[in-house]
Amino acid sequence: MAPKLDDVAKLAQVSKTTVSRVLNKRGYLSQATIDKVYAAIKELDYHPNVVARQLYKNKTNLIGILLPTVANPFFGELTAALEMKLYQQGFKVLIGNSMNDPAKETAYLNELLTKQVDGLVVGTHNQGIKQYEHRDLPIVAIDRIMNQDIPIVESDNYRGGVVATTRLIDQGAQHIIHINGPRELATPARRRRDAYEAVMREHGLTPSTYEIDFNLPEGRKKQLFRQLLIDHPEIEGIFSSNDTDAALIMQLAHELGRKIPDELLLIGYDGTKTVRELLPSLTTIVQPIDDLATTAIQVLNDRMQGITTKKEYILPIKLWQGDTA
Amino acid sequence: MAPKLDDVAKLAQVSKTTVSRVLNKRGYLSQATIDKVYAAIKELDYHPNVVARQLYKNKTNLIGILLPTVANPFFGELTAALEMKLYQQGFKVLIGNSMNDPAKETAYLNELLTKQVDGLVVGTHNQGIKQYEHRDLPIVAIDRIMNQDIPIVESDNYRGGVVATTRLIDQGAQHIIHINGPRELATPARRRRDAYEAVMREHGLTPSTYEIDFNLPEGRKKQLFRQLLIDHPEIEGIFSSNDTDAALIMQLAHELGRKIPDELLLIGYDGTKTVRELLPSLTTIVQPIDDLATTAIQVLNDRMQGITTKKEYILPIKLWQGDTA
Structure with a gap:
């Protein structure tokens, strides 16, 4: 008893x-x-x-983290950093991997409304969920544009695009393509594309962005990238908006006998610890995962205490100098 | 209002x-x-x-998942699989990344005792935490030996060791080393080592297990592996107990001019989706992450309903045939 x-x-x-x-x-x-x-x-x-x-x-000391999936190294490392820091402040972490399921995202938001969590960190890609329209919810977004009332913490996507594109041009590439998600996606990652296109034009080069749905099965993606490399032997440089796609291109280039970096320059994006350990040769733009987590928690704390926050927090990126560009 | x-x-x-x-x-x-x-x-x-x-x-519909860190692809993918399946059953998931902090692990266990969660999935490496001695707690362990009362779900580590070692021998290697954590660690992964040593002896070869603390900083690990390769040019095959170490060896072999697979055969372990996408050329033993998650949840459901379970559930592994062995 x-x-x-x-x-x-x-x-x-x-x-x-x-x-x-x-x-x-x-x-x-x-x-x-x-x-x-x-x-x-x-x-x-x-x-x-x-x-x-x-x-x-009337407090649960729970914070919800709603991201596409911790199976992705970027979100896995971000969740680990958030959890560690929140734990130090006495919070426990409830996770929701929304993937592409707006119903699941809505269910998690309803938790917040029924007071199961004190605050929420969101980095999902689903659109038009009406629960986000509630004002003054203690929510912070990471690398996602939500609505006017929800502060966003992100890395300097525009600068990342400038650094990557400039490096490819400086190393002699002229036919450079950029691979990114569909433009209509509400993510600041679209600024990488804006930067790429601006830098290309500044140098008198023609930008060409290859849009690809990041949820395509890997086999289908591989087919598309293979065809792209075969159809366009003139491509000298590729700036990929994520490291997984960049790794796939490395593999395909190897299979097709296109030598990296001699015949094809390649730069990825995200630069997680996992990618830098498994594939240190890939040159990539590193997002400051630890700083993103620290800032998001500071902003969330302010929101939970009713303190007014800025709308946007932009943190610096770094370049990881591998061998591919 | x-x-x-x-x-x-x-x-x-x-x-x-x-x-x-x-x-x-x-x-x-x-x-x-x-x-x-x-x-x-x-x-x-x-x-x-x-x-x-x-x-x-008197129910919270929360399940706690206590693992070293979701920043590691194996635990990240495992957590994602557990979360998805638990969500379908109406449970939410509370995560705790214990790392090497027994105090943190103890705090999470106290949550369970104070009824904040209905059940717990554990895969941490901390030893001697007295809370686990409470009988009949709804706990299931993944790939960890806890105590006699807690059921364990694991992949067939012994079989994995047999498959890896046999493949290296069949491809002509005789001087084969195995890299694993310290033997005293309470994890079924030690069976990979038992299998390696048994298969080597069966073939009249001398087993040689290189013990390495898996928490060493990457720079220190790299130094040790580099020295190992330099001091032992006779090594023809390496069976590494995880893919991250295998990736590091690939990189060092490249730097030292040791050609893989011509001069050095290499097999890793875990075979996460992340590793297979980023480094498809690495031959590795694939743990059945999705099946581990499904089985762990079935066992946990039984425990929560007071149904007696088996002590151990062993699930089959697969070989990923890359180019390194």
Whole structure:
């Protein structure tokens, strides 16, 4: 039989109300009383019923993290960084991998509305979910454009596009293509494309962005990229908006006998620790995952306390100099 | 002002008790009553207070997942698979990345004892945490040996070791080393080593296991592996107990001019989707992540319902045939 609040009160020779006050740090209490109660809690190995205490305080100390999937190294590393930092602040983390399921994303948002979580970090790609229209929700978006009321934390996507494109041009490539998701996607990653196109034009070169649905099965993607390389032997440089696609292109170039970097220059994007360990030869733009997590939590804390935040936080990127460009 | 249970009762013209019964699916209720209550809920956009309902039912519908870190592709993909399947059963997932912090692992276990989660999936490496001694907790371990009362779900590590070692020998290697964690680690992965050593001896070859702390910083690991390759030019085959180390060896072999597979055969372990996409040329043993997740959830469901389970569930591995062996 698990010990109850009652047992703690009896052993400590105080009232149940006093035990409750000690647990919830409420009202005036002498140090002697606090010590007596904690001594009794320890002796009985008493575990307060957390759900009941949460109801009383109207706080769950849970933060929801809603991302496409932790199976992707970028989101896996981001979630790990968020979890570690939130844990240090006394929060536990509830995850939701929405993938492309707006119903699932909506279900998680309803959790927030029914007060199962105190705040939410969102980085999904689903569109038009009406729950986001509720004002003043403690939500922060990472690398996603939501609505005017939700602050966004992102890395400097435009600068990343400039650095990548400039490097390809400086190394002598003229026929450079960019691979990115569909333009209508509500993500700041589209700024990488804007930067690529601007830099190309500044150098008198013709930009050519190859749009690809990032949810295509890998086999289909491989077919498309293979055809692209076969049909366009004039391509000298590729700036890919993610490292997975860049890795696929490396593999295809090898199969087709196109030497990297001698005949084809290649730069990826994201630069996770996983990619840098598994494929250190890939030159890529590194997103500051740890700083994104730190900033998102600061912004969320402000929102939870009702403090007004900026609309947008842009963090610097870095270049990982591999051998492919 | 958010609508209350009271408002729903008034609009539906039923008692508060009836609304509560409908919400908790308790007692006899006519379909007409159920329909009236749900119509009122919808009209008022009423969100039941979930924390209060959980207290009533003494269930949280939360499952905790306690793993070293979702930043690692194996645990990231495993967590994604568990989350997806648990979501389909109406559970939400609370994650804890324990890393090497027994204090953090203990804190998560205390959550379970204080009923914040209904069950727990554990795959951490910390030792001697006394909370695991509580009998009959709804816990399942993945790829970790806990204690006699906690069922374990794992892939066929011994078979994986046999397949890898046999392949290296069949391709002509005789001086084959195995890289693994310290033997005292309580993980079934040590069976890969047992299998390697047995197969080597069966073929009249001398096994040589190189023990390495998997938490070493990457730079230090790289130094050690580089020295190993330089000091032992006789090595013809390496069976690495994880793909990250195998990727590091690929890179070092390239730097040192040791041609893979002509001069050095290499096989990794885990074979995550991430590794197969980023580094498809690496031959590796594939753990059945999706099946591990499905089985772990079945076992956990049994434990939560008080059904006796087996002590151990061993699932088949596969070989990914890359170009390195």
